[in-house]
Amino acid sequence: MIRHPQQHLRPGSLVEVISREGIFIGRGIYNKKSNIGIRLLTENIRETLDRGFFFKKLEQAKSLREEILGIQRTSNCYRLVHGEADGLSGLIIDKFADTFVVEPYSAGYLGIMEWIASSLQSLYAGSRIVVRQDERIAAKEGVSFAKIASAYASHDAVEIKEHNLKMTVNLKTGHKTGFFLDQRENRFVLSQYCKDRDVLDCFCYTGGFAISAMLAGARSATGIDLDEKALETARENARLNSVKVTFQHTNVFDYLRTMISKGVQTDVVILDPAKLAGCTEEIKRAHRTYGDINRLGMQVVKPGGLLLTCSCSGLVSEREFLSILTRSAAEAGVVLQIFQITGASPDHPFSTIFPEGRYLKAIFARVYPLMKNEEIQ
Structure with missing residues (x-):
């Protein structure tokens, strides 16, 4: 159903999606190599996919876990981002005490990991960010997550x-x-x-x-x-x-x-x-x-x-x-x-x-x- 753009776009490019009639559909992650060609992140024409967008999504995710569910009262660990349910298709983030483990399932998060990491550190002072790569996912996405996994390297345990x-x-x-x-x-x-x-x-x-x-x-x-x-x-x-x-x-x-x-x-x-x-x-x-x-x-x-x-x-x-x-x-x-x-x-x-x-x-x-x-x- 996707008419691929004539110009070459790297896997995971942030794009605007329109219908064949030229009507705005949404904005999201495009990857011709993936079996999920487009991951829509917003259908709101007023929302742009910038640092502020991702900070807001993480802030909303934290609000559910802490202000509504109150998980922090009994546990210091929880899933902060559960992909599509938190409006961030292709992204998993788990909180383990003061460590956040980020597992990207989409090439789109390669170029914006700094936005994700800085937002987490703003929302959780003193937190540590770890990115874990899945080789099978990387192969399906046609990219390597090794560089960001090295940039946000893991300590042994928490x-x-x-x-x-x-x-x-x-x-x-x-x-x-x-x-x-x-x-x-x-x-x-x-x-x-x-x-x-x-x-x-x-x-x-x-x-x-x-x-x-x-x-x-x-x-x-x-x-x-x-x-x-x-x-x-x-x-x-x-x-x-x-x-x-x-x-x-x-x-x-x-x-x-x-x-x-x-x-x-x-x-x-x-x-x-x-x-x-x-x-x-x-x-x-x-x-x-x-x-x-x-x-x-x-x-x-x-x-x-x-x-x-x-x-x-x-x-x-x-x-x-x-x-x-x-x-x-x-x-x-x-x-x-x-x-x-x-x-x-x-x-x-x-x-x-x-x-x-x-x-x-x-x-x-x-x-x-x-x-x-x-x-x-």
Whole structure:
């Protein structure tokens, strides 16, 4: 639908967009090389894309998190900018204490990173700015983020606090921005159900769910992951919170199959795998994988025990995910009593003009064995 300009424009150029009839549509980021040709940032003809525009967007984002949500009263970390929902398509910014990690998904932020950084430092005195590059995104955008990543280089780690949980965020080896803030409220909610229970945290990453459970009085907690560096940080986090968690470097599928073969069950199981569908071609495989992991996970929950199962694949809808869980429950010979469905923490809003921003599904359920006919008789 885009008639590309005759003159060459570098990837990420800020442009004005007009219709074929010459009517103003908006202003945004243009990149012929990207699969998103234009990212509109404003449809207001009076707004120009200058330093003041980006400062205002960041100021509005801060207002939501602090003046309305009041996250700073319980946590010193939150997502400040969540892409389209905050009017800055292609930009993610996470606040970790006094450090802001900026993750650009669009070449458009290459030339204006100084505007972003100076605005952050004006809004948050004494803050440190880190830019993290994603090589796959850079390749898709046809640019390199290496120069700005070097200009806003990372220190090794930062300590954060969410509710009563303290965590070390490794800014060198951590995934994405370093820590998954979208599960903040789900970690806290689940922990309230874990007192005197044994907890299994699958795909545990740096241990957030398991450690939160122990802080809330869980009897024991085990964390499983294949990322050795994440597990190193997880063990450090357990020490930081003065709790004992058993972390194991192993494949979650194999671990659950072994538990099933030995007849071992536990009180609480958390299933929080990484994104399984990043594009439409991966959706069918994601459905199968979600089905497999949930079928296995349900079988290791004690009768009446709890399951928290999550999907962060935006291409798998809540309706589809619930349908997958229904099939998995039938195959596992159990019934799920779903009592709560949540999503990402409120600092990860979504917009009516970009509903795809609602990506995380978190299903809280009790698990019961399916009664067979002979058992009823």
